[in-house]
Amino acid sequence: MCGIVAYTGKQAALPILINGLKRLEYRGYDSAGIALTSESETKVYKAKGKVANLVELLAGQEDSLLLKESTCGIAHTRWATHGSPTQENAHPHASPENQIVLVHNGIIENHNQLRAKLKADGYEFLSETDTEVLVHLVDSFYDDDIYDAVIRALKQIEGTYGIACFAKNQPGKLIVARRGSPIVIGMGDQEAIVASDASAIINYTRQAVYLDDNDIAIVQGGDIEIRTLDDSLVTRQASEIDWSPDAAEKGGYEHYMLKEIFEQPEAIRNAIRGRIDVNAGNAVLSGLSLAPRELVDLQRLVVVGCGTSLNAGLVGQFATEDFAGIPASVEQAAEFRYRNPIVGSRDLVLAISQSGETADTLAAVREAQQKGALVAGLVNVVGSTIARETGQGVYLHAGPEISVASTKAFTCQVSVLLMVALKFARAHRMSHERGKRFAEEILAIPELVERVLAKNDEIARVAESFVKYEKAFFIGRGYLYPVAMEGALKLKEISYIHAEGYHAAELKHGPIALLEESMPVVALLNDGPGKDKTLGNVYECKARNATVLGIITEGDEEAKQAVDHYIEVPDAPLHTAVVPATVALQLFSYHVARLRGCPIDQPRNLAKSVTVE
Ligand code: M6R
Secondary structure, three states, rough: OOEEEEEEOOOHHHHHHHHHHHHHHHHOOOOEEEEEEOOOOOEEEEEEEHHHHHHHHHHHOOEEEHHHHEEEEEEEEOOOOOOOOOOOOOEEEEEEHHOOOEEEEOOOOHHHHHHHHHHOOOOOOOOOHHHHHHHHHHHHOOOHHHHHHHHHOOOOOEEEEEEEEEEEOOEEEEEEEEEOOOOOOOOOOOOEEEEEOOHHHOOOOOOOEEEEEEEOEEEEEEEEEEOOOOEEEOOOOOOEEEOHHHHHHHOOOHHHHHHHOOOHHHHHHHHHHOOOOOOOEEEEEHHHHHHHHHHHHHOOEEEEEOHHHHHHHHHHHHHHHHHHHHEEEEEHHHHHOOOOOOOOOOEEEEEEOOOOOOOOHHHHHHHHHOOOEEEEEEEEOOOOOHHHHHEEEEEEOOOOOOOOOOOOHHHHHHHHHHHHHHHHHHHOOOOOHHHHHHHHHHHHHHHHHHHHHHHHHHHHHHHHHHOOEEEEEEEOOOOOOHHHHHHHHHHHHHHHOOOEEEEEHHHHEEEEEEEOOOOOEEEEOOOOOOOHHHHHHHHHHHHHHOOOEEEEEEOOOHHHOOOEEEEEOOOOOHEEEEEEEHHHHHHHHHHHHHOOOOOOOOOOOOOOOOOOO
């Protein structure tokens, strides 16, 4: 949530900062700002709305030497937490006369007490933000040593932060720090670019150092010194960012979401490459370092996640129980730590997160660790906090997901969860023969997805009939219930149509009261156990004048007759049919939103990763 980028070195900072902001805009996009400094001048520029508005503001000041020549600056794109999205509330925030200038991600929980104290000391506040409290607090300790002032200020802070700041008297020196909100430092030749996520730095360098919680770094040119809040010098290993700058470009597609939908066959191949041993009928997940004894003794799988990752977790739950015979549950990460969960040393808590930074999922990981459970991550972003704190797990290798609506992460999560289920199943009750078939079923997923993508134009035509609606139900059962949930989530977040996913059997327990002509129903009708029952629900919906879109198995004439519109998906066992069925719904939602003229990659009020509670 929110994006930070900062630069110090030998090049002009402005283009690097603007480029970084554009890369980070998916993290938050209600206002943006930039501050530049040099020996003679320090200035802050801010604009409400998208980064494009900031660029326009700067374009009006082309004769400014600072804009052309400054080699040090900080920038921010905001997702509002404290105070509405206005120019005043945009970052960077500055202390009087721009003595200290700072950008911040996270939430300062004791901002009210600190604000009252700072006001009493004579500080005047120009914004409603918690960040302005921090900048004045640093200023109040500043005595020509910015590092010392920041460390003293941070010791008074309760809450979370990722910050970058400088003092106008010390141009070229950046202080960056983290607690609960990621900071990565990209290292160049006599220069460094700091950001809240790697996508802002990959154009310049692949060598990166990730700060740990309570780290503070002094960055000047290519020199980086990292200390902890108690002022001890520490070493953090540099790692190589393993995706290319192209991966974070639209590559000719109108939206990142569409590009990411179409990347799925390759993304899933990457997620399963080298991890399936067909001969052994097993999955090879070396990152999941459970000892053979731990695998056999495994008593329970508890999956935690939020949003799309939570929906993927349901598939993992069903497959683990179905094939491994191990009790499994899925928990909303946001609830996990508040309800005193019962987990112990024979339970595996699997945290699913595309970003690896979701605050609630991270808190669930920490709670599970406290309780002595085995904990692993199923994460996309390498080096992210959940990946590092779990210490074991399975990376998705889906490549960067930029669109706020998660697509390829879901299908890779499901593919990996099926491999996890296979591994558990083989250690428990699955035969070698069944294991081989299961392995082949997983390997077939990318091709199933390709066959759905080939129907893109057809799906776009189906979408035309749904543009007019303001609400919709999605129904499914068994493995298709998570697909209904995920389909509804996708439609609501990008098209602003109020969509709800239900287990098909739940319709009669309440939701059916809402059925009428203006409430279309999307029914997951893939051939397999449960289809006939869902068909029964479809007839009930039709009897109440609802228009029904069926996601059906290719050639299923009975299903075609039952519905008003249909999208055919390839025949597959239901545990893998989840993936092509979801892809069909991703494309459906995408086209509905496109036809409604919605800002698909950056839906209102959302941000790509939710790093605050
Ligand atoms: O990065 P994570 O997978 O932890 O994110 C979880 C959710 O915030 C995320 O899936 C969200 O629901 C997406 N916007 C859904 O498209």
